[in-house]
Amino acid sequence: MASVTDLTHHDVDHDHGHGHEHPIPSGWRRYLYSTNHKDIGTLYLVFAIIAGLIGALLSIMIRAELMSPGVQVFPWISEMMTGDGSADAAKNMYNVFFSSHAIIMIFFMVMPAMMGGFGNWMVPLMIGAPDMAFPRLNNMSFWLLVASFLLLMCSLFAEGSPGMRGFGGGWVLYPPMSAQVGTPGPAADFVILSMHLAGASSILGSINFIATIFNMRAPGMTMFRMPLFPWSVMFTAFLLLLSLPVLAGALTMLLTDRNFHTTFFDPAGGGDPILFQHLFWFFAHPEVYILIIPGFGMISQVVATFSKKPIFGYVGMVYAMMAICFLGFAVWAHHMFTTGLSLNTQRYFVFATMVIAVPTGVKVFSWLATMWGGSISLKAPMIWAIGFVFVFTVGGVTGVVLANAAIDRYLHDTYYVVAHFHYVMSLGAVFSIFAGFYYWFPKITGYMYDERLAKWHFWVSFVGINLAFFPQHFLGFQGMPRRVVDYTEAYAFWNMVSSIGAFIGGAGAIIFLYVLYEAFKAKRPAPANPWGPGATTLEWQVPSPAPFHTWETPPHIVDEDHHAPAVAGHGSLA
Amino acid sequence: MTASGDRDGRAVSVGGRTARNNRLIGAGAAAFAVGMIGLTYAAAPFYSAFCRATGYEGTPQRVETNRDAEGGRVLRVGFDANIAPGLDWRLEPEVESVRLRTGKTTTVYFRVRNLSDKPTEGHATFNVTPEVSGQYFNKISCFCFTTQHLGPHESAEWPVVFFLDPALEKDPSMARVDSITLSYTMFAPPEEKPVVGRSTNRAGPAG
Numbered sequence: 215m216a217s218v219t220d221l222t223h224h225d226v227d228h229d230h231g232h233g234h235e236h237p238i239p240s241g242w243r244r245y246l247y248s249t250n251h252k253d254i255g256t257l258y259l260v261f262a263i264i265a266g267l268i269g270a271l272l273s274i275m276i277r278a279e280l281m282s283p284g285v286q287v288f289p290w291i292s293e294m295m296t297g298d299g300s301a302d303a304a305k306n307m308y309n310v311f312f313s314s315h316a317i318i319m320i321f322f323m324v325m326p327a328m329m330g331g332f333g334n335w336m337v338p339l340m341i342g343a344p345d346m347a348f349p350r351l352n353n354m355s356f357w358l359l360v361a362s363f364l365l366l367m368c369s370l371f372a373e374g375s376p377g378m379r380g381f382g383g384g385w386v387l388y389p390p391m392s393a394q395v396g397t398p399g400p401a402a403d404f405v406i407l408s409m410h411l412a413g414a415s416s417i418l419g420s421i422n423f424i425a426t427i428f429n430m431r432a433p434g435m436t437m438f439r440m441p442l443f444p445w446s447v448m449f450t451a452f453l454l455l456l457s458l459p460v461l462a463g464a465l466t467m468l469l470t471d472r473n474f475h476t477t478f479f480d481p482a483g484g485g486d487p488i489l490f491q492h493l494f495w496f497f498a499h500p501e502v503y504i505l506i507i508p509g510f511g512m513i514s515q516v517v518a519t520f521s522k523k524p525i526f527g528y529v530g531m532v533y534a535m536m537a538i539c540f541l542g543f544a545v546w547a548h549h550m551f552t553t554g555l556s557l558n559t560q561r562y563f564v565f566a567t568m569v570i571a572v573p574t575g576v577k578v579f580s581w582l583a584t585m586w587g588g589s590i591s592l593k594a595p596m597i598w599a600i601g602f603v604f605v606f607t608v609g610g611v612t613g614v615v616l617a618n619a620a621i622d623r624y625l626h627d628t629y630y631v632v633a634h635f636h637y638v639m640s641l642g643a644v645f646s647i648f649a650g651f652y653y654w655f656p657k658i659t660g661y662m663y664d665e666r667l668a669k670w671h672f673w674v675s676f677v678g679i680n681l682a683f684f685p686q687h688f689l690g691f692q693g694m695p696r697r698v699v700d701y702t703e704a705y706a707f708w709n710m711v712s713s714i715g716a717f718i719g720g721a722g723a724i725i726f727l728y729v730l731y732e733a734f735k736a737k738r739p740a741p742a743n744p745w746g747p748g749a750t751t752l753e754w755q756v757p758s759p760a761p762f763h764t765w766e767t768p769p770h771i772v773d774e775d776h777h778a779p780a781v782a783g784h785g786s787l788a
Numbered sequence: 789m790t791a792s793g794d795r796d797g798r799a800v801s802v803g804g805r806t807a808r809n810n811r812l813i814g815a816g817a818a819a820f821a822v823g824m825i826g827l828t829y830a831a832a833p834f835y836s837a838f839c840r841a842t843g844y845e846g847t848p849q850r851v852e853t854n855r856d857a858e859g860g861r862v863l864r865v866g867f868d869a870n871i872a873p874g875l876d877w878r879l880e881p882e883v884e885s886v887r888l889r890t891g892k893t894t895t896v897y898f899r900v901r902n903l904s905d906k907p908t909e910g911h912a913t914f915n916v917t918p919e920v921s922g923q924y925f926n927k928i929s930c931f932c933f934t935t936q937h938l939g940p941h942e943s944a945e946w947p948v949v950f951f952l953d954p955a956l957e958k959d960p961s962m963a964r965v966d967s968i969t970l971s972y973t974m975f976a977p978p979e980e981k982p983v984v985g986r987s988t989n990r991a992g993p994a995g
Contacts, residue, residue, distance in 0.1 A: 347810040347813070347814065348810065348814060351814075417821050420817070421813075421814050421817040421818055421821070422814075424813060424817050425809075425810045425813040425814045425817070428809075428813050429806060429809045429810050429813055430806065430810070455817055455820060455821055455824075456820075456824060458821070459821045459822070459823075459824035459825040459828065460824060460825075460827075460828045462825055462828075463824075463825045463827075463828025463829055463831075464828060466825075467828075467829075467832070478832050481913045481973065481975075482872060482911075482913070482975035482976075483975075484836070484913065485832075486835070486836070486839070486845065488845055489831070489832065489835045492831075492835070493828060493831060553845075553919075554845060554846060554917070554918065554919030554920070555919075556844075556919075556920045556961055557920070557960065557961040558961075
């Protein structure tokens with residue numbers, strides 16, 4: 215610990231030498247004008263929690279509706295939101311809810327939490343950089359996202375389909391539903407513009423991460439000495455940079471189709487709606503890796519820390535992530551098996567999709583091998599991480615099933631698909647976020663959370679969400695289509711089970727809020743490194759909470775072992 | 789690396805080579821993103837050319853003449869015609885379907901009538917299902933190749949001359965396809981499109 219104190223003292227000296235005696239701006243100015251990577255990271259995390267709660271609330275409403283056959287809940291919701299409680303308005307409102315749920319969870323919860331929150335907070339700390347490469351751009355990225363979220367909220371109350379409120383065409387925004395024919399009202403334009411801003415925000419953020427990671431590493435922090443989390447953020451930034459402009463382009467075409475009489479996706483002028491699906495999935499398949507790869511990075515940090523072992527197969531883990539990124543761009547049409555692809559095209563996409571199971575398997579087995587023989591301490595972050603490995607593997611296995619074009623004919627757009635992607639996203643990505651959250655909570659806030667409550671949070675969420683999504687596999691096999699407000703009597707039992715699970719999962723979210731409240735109320739000070747000898751990365755060498763400025767004097771990394779970087783002259787905590 | 793605060797001491801800015809390299813990487817990445825948007829737009833004409841060249845998405849092929857010998861398989865070819873909202877025409881095939889030997893050229897007529905009191909133009913989009921048969925469906929002449937013009941209450945008979953490429957016999961994707969449907973939808977020119985939302989009748993499936 216002595217070395218840590220020395221180090222920070224040195225930093226403070228340095229600050230004074232370079233005119234950093236200015237007080238930290240206080241109040242709203244500190245955040246609105248912030249160019250500090252930690253403050254912006256905190257803003258992103260708070261934003262993600264708020265958006266996540268809204269998105270979760272929408273999903274609870276959806277499950278409440280699906281608890282039993284018939285349309286019971288949404289006439290009431292529609293009556294409350296629009297004053298129209300008719301059956302048609304209720305059905306439209308249901309469509310609006312699942313569309314908004316998806317968009318909020320993807321663009322305003324998982325992405326801001328992983329990249330904006332943990333990426334901003336931890337990447338500069340972990341590579342020994344004083345801040346991000348472009349601090350003002352960083353501020354812009356965040357506030358663009360807020361504007362984007364407000365636009366999405368506007369769309370809920372704007373006219374969509376004739377006489378209806380909101381956009382109900384799903385997060386995929388397929389024309390003709392999202393074109394003038396399906397949604398003549400401005401609700402779809404609001405969603406498109408919201409996606410534009412969210413995309414711009416993420417592109418700017420990814421440029422920032424790429425420049426930071428390539429160019430701001432501390433002396434001696436070679437690429438292959440970087441911890442896996444900065445690696446995962448770098449790969450994700452490249453995915454974003456390649457895929458989001460495609461979405462931006464496709465949405466711009468959609469916008470001009472809607473408002474300026476172009477016909478990119480309109481057969482009347484020689485366009486083809488299928489082209490939108492190709493462009494969309496060329497973006498959206500990498501997007502699902504964008505949602506999970508930073509999670510891979512966090513899980514690697516957590517598993518190594520709490521097994522008190524360096525990560526097994528570090529280089530293999532890096533190349534596995536790289537392989538997943540490359541393959542992620544070559545499999546998009548497996549979302550489109552039913553659009554009339556030739557057999558050979560289907561064969562290629564089946565094969566390419568299944569190949570992704572190989573690097574993914576490398577990652578899962580490396581986590582298991584890291585735990586194997588390790589001195590495991592089952593603190594809350596580790597429990598979330600082990601839970602992640604389990605649910606992600608379940609989701610991965612159903613992904614291999616769906617990769618088969620022949621089976622996909624049967625399961626396409628059924629609840630089996632819903633179960634699959636919620637296992638990798640709602641459980642996988644979210645579990646990795648919570649693992650990272652509890653792991654870095656002491657570093658970010660300077661307080662320790664309550665271990666017992668955090669474990670309650672895990673177990674209630676784990677039971678609830680599994681109960682919610684596992685039965686959906688059965689519903690899918692029975693043929694229940696997704697995106698429907700009502701269903702036949704035959705699906706009633708497992709829908710009831712699924713809804714009960716969703717409510718238990720909702721209780722988990724309430725426990726999470728209580729964990730936060732309790733931690734800030736009890737104010738148990740966190741040491742610089744609360745996790746012991748397993749936590750070897752650089753962020754544990756600065757005090758908790760991390761001071762406003764860190765690594766203004768870059769640390770010198772001398773250790774040959776990538777996972778235990780030692781700072782020259784100060785020694786390593788490990 | 790030198791660290792120095794800006795005027796209000798909030799930002800940590802870096803100077804010298806690091807800042808220059810940051811700008812280089814940032815500009816490179818931004819150019820890359822702009823290039824991807826450009827490629828996205830390039831995808832639209834590329835996709836259209838790709839469909840025409842490969843018959844992808846059930847796009848029939850356009851050829852000058854039939855140089856193929858007659859093949860051995862006989863398939864049913866059905867016809868479907870639709871009018872999109874905004875065009876007051878009627879379009880229907882003279883026969884519902886024909887049975888056709890691969891490689892044999894045939895001609896089918898579509899009856900069309902302008903129901904309105906003013907001269908109007910229409911343009912047909914077309915494709916065939918199952919989509920995999922697009923690459924074997926060869927049209928020599930078709931009213932859909934050009935914009936059509938009809939005077940008030942004028943009617944006409946439009947020919948479509950086509951044949952099925954005998955190469956389909958060797959394609960395992962086509963082995964279980966016995967019936968192909970050729971579908972047309974006639975659209976009014978864009979400026980005559982009605983305000984959508986008010987129209988009650990909707991276009992039939994375009995393919």
